[in-house]
Structure formats: C-alpha cells, structure tokens
Amino acid sequence: MALNNINEMFDAENFRSMGHDLIELLTEYLHGSLEGEGEVLAWKSPQQESLRWQSSLPRQGELTSESLISFIREEVLANTLRVHHPRNLGHQVAPPLPIAALCDLVAALTNQAMAVYETGPSATMLERQVLSWLSTLIGWDNAEGILTSGGAQANLTALLAARQSMAGHDVWRHGSAGEMRILASEHAHYSVSRAAGIMGLGTDAVIPVAADALGRMRMSDLRQQWKSSIARGDKPIVVVATAGCTPTGSIDPLKEIGEFCHQQQLWFHVDGAHGASALLSEQHRMALQGISLADSVVWDGHKLLYMPAAVSAVLFRNPSHSYAAFAQEASYLFQGNCAIDEAYNTSYRTLECTKRMMGLKLWAAFSLYGTDKLGALVAHVFQTAKVLAEMITATLDFELLMRPQTNIVCFRHLPKSVMEPEVLNQHQATLRNSLVQSGAFHLTQTSVHGSIWLRATVMNPLTANSDLKILLDTLRGVVSR
Numbered sequence: 001m002a003l004n005n006i007n008e009m010f011d012a013e014n015f016r017s018m019g020h021d022l023i024e025l026l027t028e029y030l031h032g033s034l035e036g037e038g039e040v041l042a043w044k045s046p047q048q049e050s051l052r053w054q055s056s057l058p059r060q061g062e063l064t065s066e067s068l069i070s071f072i073r074e075e076v077l078a079n080t081l082r083v084h085h086p087r088n089l090g091h092q093v094a095p096p097l098p099i100a101a102l103c104d105l106v107a108a109l110t111n112q113a114m115a116v117y118e119t120g121p122s123a124t125m126l127e128r129q130v131l132s133w134l135s136t137l138i139g140w141d142n143a144e145g146i147l148t149s150g151g152a153q154a155n156l157t158a159l160l161a162a163r164q165s166m167a168g169h170d171v172w173r174h175g176s177a178g179e180m181r182i183l184a185s186e187h188a189h190y191s192v193s194r195a196a197g198i199m200g201l202g203t204d205a206v207i208p209v210a211a212d213a214l215g216r217m218r219m220s221d222l223r224q225q226w227k228s229s230i231a232r233g234d235k236p237i238v239v240v241a242t243a244g245c246t247p248t249g250s251i252d253p254l255k256e257i258g259e260f261c262h263q264q265q266l267w268f269h270v271d272g273a274h275g276a277s278a279l280l281s282e283q284h285r286m287a288l289q290g291i292s293l294a295d296s297v298v299w300d301g302h303k304l305l306y307m308p309a310a311v312s313a314v315l316f317r318n319p320s321h322s323y324a325a326f327a328q329e330a331s332y333l334f335q336g337n338c339a340i341d342e343a344y345n346t347s348y349r350t351l352e353c354t355k356r357m358m359g360l361k362l363w364a365a366f367s368l369y370g371t372d373k374l375g376a377l378v379a380h381v382f383q384t385a386k387v388l389a390e391m392i393t394a395t396l397d398f399e400l401l402m403r404p405q406t407n408i409v410c411f412r413h414l415p416k417s418v419m420e421p422e423v424l425n426q427h428q429a430t431l432r433n434s435l436v437q438s439g440a441f442h443l444t445q446t447s448v449h450g451s452i453w454l455r456a457t458v459m460n461p462l463t464a465n466s467d468l469k470i471l472l473d474t475l476r477g478v479v480s481r
Contacts, residue, residue: 014065021069029077030098033084034462039439040085042078049079081442086463089456089471090442092246092274092408096308099368103361104308114355117344124344127359133366134299134313137279139292144322145315146349147358151273151300152191153351154314158296159195159238160325161316162267165295166237172326175200181229182206184240185217187247189271192240207236214402215250215448217241222260238267243288244275247446247455248401249385249408251275255290262293270294273312275406277304280375284382287405295321301362304378304407304459311358322349381407381458388456388468398472401453410446410453413475425452434478441471 008014032038063071082088084095112120114127127147135143148154163180164171180201184192186208193203207229210221222239229236239261241252254270261268270276270291276299278284279291291297297315301307316322326349347353365374385407392400392411401410412428419427425447432445432454444455456471 018065018069021065022072025069025073025077026101030084033082033095034086036086036467038082040088040442041081041436041439043437043439044079084460084462085442086460086467087441087471088460089458089463090436090444092303092457093309093459094302094304094306095460096302097306097361097365099364100307100361103364107357107360110357112357113353114357115345115347115353120357123357123359124346126357126363127346128344130359130362130366131313131315135315137371138276138294138297138315140315140317142319143315143317144319144343144349145313146322146346147301147355147362148312148314148350149352149355150302150310151189151271151298151312152194154273154298154300154312155189155191155240155269155271156195156198157314157325157349157351158269158298158316159192159240160199161296161321162238162269163199163201164324165321166267179232179234180205181234181236182238182240183209183222183225183229183236183266185209185242185245185252186211187215187245187250188240188242189246189273192271211250214405215245215248217252217257219253219256219260222257226264226266236264236266238269240269240271241294242275243270243272243278243291244406244408246274247408247448248410249274249404249406249457250402251278251287251405253290254288255293258290258293267296268294270297273298273300274303276300277374277378278382278406280304280371281379281382282375283379292317301358304381305362305365305374306377307361307365311362325349326351377461378407380461381463384461384463384465384468385409385456385458387465388458388471391468391472395472397476401448407458409456409458410448411456412451412453413479415479421451425450428452428454431475431478435475438474438478440474443471 083093112123114120114123117124131145131147146157148157159182167176167180182192182196182205184206193206196205197203207225209225210218212218226236239257241254241257243251243254258268272288272291275288276291276297278288295317299313299315301311301313302309342348346355385404388409389400389404392398392409397414399412399414413431415427428445429452432443435441435443444457445452446455
C-alpha cells in the first residue's frame with residue numbers, strides 16, 4: 001500500500017471533518033429520541049433482515065466519508081432500539097448520559113490497553129478513583145476492586161475470589177476439591193449459575209433459596225438450605241444476595257443475610273448490578289441497609305449510573321481479596337516489582353488482559369453532576385415506576401404482581417373471559433410481541449412461578465405519566481383488535 005494511502009487512513013483532518021458530521025447526526029438522533037419522535041423500534045424480523053446482509057467481502061474501499069455517514073443514518077440509527085425514547089420500557093439498559101458517550105470516544109481513540117500501568121497510566125488512576133468513590137457509597141474504607149466488561153464477568157470474578165478464599169487450599173493452582181456450594185435466591189441472575197459452571201463446580205452447585213411474595217430471599221429457607229447442605233456433607237462457601245433482581249427488581253434482606261453469613265463464616269456476595277445505584281439517593285439508600293457487610297459487591301454502570309454498555313465494578317471489602325480470583329504469574333506483564341507498584345497493574349485482578357479505559361465516563365459523570373444529581377435520576381425513575389403501579393392497581397383489566405421496590409413493574413392483562421393458566425400466559429406473550437413489533441413501546445416479559453407477566457423497566461427519567469397511560473391504553477387497543 002502506498003504511503004499516501006496509509007496517511008489518508010490516519011489523517012487527523014479527515015477525523016475532524018467526519019467527527020463534526022457524525023456528532024451532528026447523533027445530536028439529531030438524540031434530540032428526536034428524547035422528544036419521543038417516531039417509533040421506539042422499527043421492527044423487522046431477523047430472518048427478513050439477514051437476507052439484506054449478503055454482500056461479499058470488500059477488497060477495495062467502496063464508501064466515501066459522506067456515504068458512510070449516510071449509511072449510519074439510514075441503516076444503523078434507523079434500525080436501532082432507541083434507548084433514549086421515553087416509551088422504551090424494556091431491558092435494564094440505560095439511556096446513556098451524552099457526556100459518557102463522548103468519554104467513550106476518548107477511550108476508543110486513545111485505546112489504552114490497561115493490562116499494566118504503563119499501558120494506561122491516566123486510565124488506571126481514573127479507575128482507582130471511581131472505585132474508591134463507589135466503595136465510599138457502599139460504606140467501606142480502603143476497599144479495592146476492578147472495572148469489568150459487564151456484570152456477568154464481575155459476578156464470575158467475585159465468585160472466583162470467594163472460592164479461592166473459602167476453599168482452604170490454593171484452588172487456582174491445585175483445582176477444586178470437595179462439594180463446594182453457592183446459596184442464591186431463586187431469582188438470582190443466570191450469571192451466578194453460569195459462573196459455577198465455568199468454575200468447574202457445576203451448575204447444580206448453586207442451591208436455590210425460595211423468595212417471599214415480594215421476591216426477596218426468604219431467611220427461613222436460607223437457613224434450611226444451609227443446614228441441608230451441611231447434612232449432605234457439602235461445603236457451602238458463599239451466599240449470593242441480589243439488590244434489584246432481574247425479574248422483579250426486588251431487593252433481598254441484605255442486613256439479615258449479612259449477619260447470617262458472619263455467624264456461619266460464609267462469604268457474603270451482593271449482586272447489586274441493578275439496584276446498587278439506590279445508594280446515590282438519600283430517599284432510597286436505606287433499602288440497601290446491610291450492603292456494607294458484604295465481602296464483595298457488583299455494581300453496573302450501564303444500568304442506573306447511566307453509562308454506555310458495558311462497565312461494571314466488582315468491589316472487595318478486604319483489599320487482598322481483589323487478588324484472589326486470578327492468582328497467576330505472567331512475567332511478560334508483571335515485572336516482580338514491590339507490591340505497591342504491582343497494585344497498579346490491573347491484569348492481576350481481572351479476566352481481561354487488554355481492557356479499555358472504562359473509568360473516564362464514570363469519573364466525568366460524578367465530577368460534573370455529583371451524587372445529588374445522579375441520585376435524583378434514580379429517585380425519579382423509581383417514582384415513575386410507583387406511578388405506573390398505582391395506575392395498574394386502579395384498573396380492573398390489569399393485575400400488578402407486586403409493588404415495585406426499584407424501577408421494575410410486573411403486571412398482566414386480565415381478559416374479560418376467564419382463561420386457563422397456559423392460555424393466559426400465551427395472551428401476555430402475544431400482547432408483548434404485538435406491542436414491540438408495532439414500534440409503539442418496548443416491553444419485556446418474565447416468568448414467576450410458571451406465570452408470565454409483562455415487565456416494564458423505567459430507565460428513562462423523561463418517561464412521563466402520560467406515556468404510562470398511553471401504554472395501558474395501547475395494550476387495550478391490541479386486545480380489542
């Protein structure tokens with residue numbers, strides 16, 4: 001390739017010009033989404049879409065800068081799920097703060113690998129600062145941890161550390177021995193059982209603990225499952241509590257679980273991927289009372305911290321535990337320096353070697369808005385979820401599963417005629433599919449004890465009460481067709 005062609009590919013002025021055009025396009029997209037313009041999702045079946053994506057591998061560049069911008073407008077943005085749209089009430093994915101998206105551009109262009117300090121000096125210090133702030137909110141002093149690419153990896157990291165610390169021998173080097181067990185709510189995220197499978201314990205090593213009518217781990221069943229496990233000759237090592245479970249947003253009784261773990265010398269892990277952000281709100285932080293008793297906490301930034309996906313913190317109350325998950329040597333990275341110096345090499349503590357700069361966007365959000373404004377976002381969407389629940393309870397044709405504890409509302413439509421449970425379940429699924437494919441709203445569904453419920457997750461602080469009323473009316477309209 002000619003040198004002038006290479007220079008063109010890296011040309012700073014081309015970057016400036018395309019960057020201006022792209023920011024203008026994204027600003028237009030953001031504004032329209034926030035204003036609720038157009039559909040939440042322009043639904044096309046994946047089978048239908050795949051037929052359009054059959055072009056051959058380009059040998060020569062076929063697009064100009066202008067046509068690339070047009071492609072992004074007409075093919076990419078036009079076919080996204082618009083997470084900033086007020087009627088996007090589907091998954092636990094944030095409409096990211098615009099400043100956080102700009103910080104991700106900085107991370108992408110500078111491309112700090114962060115395996116060791118020298119491959120990302122500023123990125124390392126930003127991350128350590130953010131982790132310190134999150135630990136302070138939990139109620140810990142001198143805690144340590146790492147930012148990872150998502151809550152599933154964060155839960156795996158925490159459970160690996162728990163296994164290494166609780167096994168009684170060097171599991172990392174010599175492998176697992178004995179019947180180690182993990183106690184977790186029946187509503188625990190699937191990443192917990194997935195972690196058990198990855199760790200070689202087997203998914204059957206996760207013992208489900210029954211939840212009460214509000215979706216919270218039942219303490220009486222936790223004690224019973226622990227006793228039964230001991231009686232079988234097993235070795236329970238960790239209890240996983242959930243702060244904001246995925247199906248219903250319920251928060252387990254953290255204080256009682258923490259005290260039980262302390263009494264029985266069990267590792268206490270809190271999966272706060274969704275609900276830990278309630279710590280930002282003075283109004284809601286008491287719902288997480290007892291989280292400071294945990295040995296480890298997972299906290300997703302791409303949920304209620306309003307970050308682009310994916311960034312998750314895994315935090316350890318005891319700093320030494322942050323090294324337990326990956327007790328490994330790699331001489332080409334780790335130079336055998338003193339412990340203080342090596343503490344800045346993030347690869348000691350994470351599954352990832354090459355790890356992008358994740359801390360800047362979190363640091364910027366806290367520095368620009370503070371805990372007061374970020375906490376206000378959390379409090380607002382919690383209140384909006386409460387309003388939706390009140391609307392549902394005031395109707396005769398919808399049923400509420402439980403009062404929301406966070407920003408997730410589970411409900412179902414009740415037809416005029418009585419339906420068998422299986423038919424009623426299918427009715428909810430059909431309603432959801434019709435609603436999503438119409439583009440009017442985005443909802444999900446969840447199954448609780450064999451019953452299917454529609455599930456609204458209020459992530460957007462611009463979702464208005466009028467949107468909620470239109471949601472119920474739109475569902476009624478689908479039924480009447």
